[in-house]
Amino acid sequence: MxxxxxxxxxxxxxxxxxxxxxxxxxxxxxxxxxxxxxxxxxxxxxxxxxxxxxxxxxxxxxxxxxxxxxxxxxxxxxxxxxxxxxxxxxxxxxxxxxxxxRDAGVREVALRAVTLSPDGLGTISDMIEAIARREREAGTRRPA
Structure with missing residues (x-):
């Protein structure tokens, strides 16, 4: 290597x-x-x-x-x-x-998403992508 x-x-x-x-x-x-x-x-x-x-x-x-x-x-x-x-x-x-x-907020969202239909998951995914794109454009990031 x-x-x-x-x-x-x-x-x-x-x-x-x-x-x-x-x-x-x-x-x-x-x-x-x-x-x-x-x-x-x-x-x-x-x-x-x-x-x-x-x-x-x-x-x-x-x-x-x-x-x-x-x-x-x-x-x-x-x-x-x-x-x-x-x-x-x-x-x-x-x-x-x-x-x-390991992040409690991420875990809570993931656990709630388990019960959603494929259409519901698609909608949530689209929303997350839109928010992430907006934050990238604004130059903001989630604190570590």
């Missing part, structure tokens, strides 16, 4: 996305130290906090298979997430959805 793959995210981008989306049950991000420790325990190999930081920032981009398997195990994604653009994109979309569902 190279630092930047044509048409795809870099390894650093993929790892960083995992850190941004996969969180502790309380919503806090995992630290490099926590993840490195878990990866050391899972792989039985050296896996320092500095090494993980280097992977996250793109300063290192050629980890061993066991290191990637340990990261995949920690973040509960298939190892293919790090290699296959199609698989990675699909998993990233699922992770983004899971991250959004």
């Amino acid at each position: 190279t630092a930047e793959e044509p048409g795809g995210a870099s390894l650093a981008d993929r790892i960083e996305r995992l850190f941004q989306i996969v969180r502790r049950p309380g919503g806090d991000a995992y630290s490099n130290e926590e993840v490195a420790r878990a990866c050391r325990e899972a792989s039985g190999e050296s896996f320092s906090t500095t090494y993980l930081w280097q992977l996250r920032t793109g300063r290192r981009d050629n980890p061993t298979k066991r290191h990637l398997e340990a990261l995949a195990q920690f973040f509960q994604v298939p190892p293919a997430y790090f290699f296959e653009d199609g698989q990675s994109a699909r998993i990233a979309e699922e992770l983004t959805l899971l991250g959004a569902l």
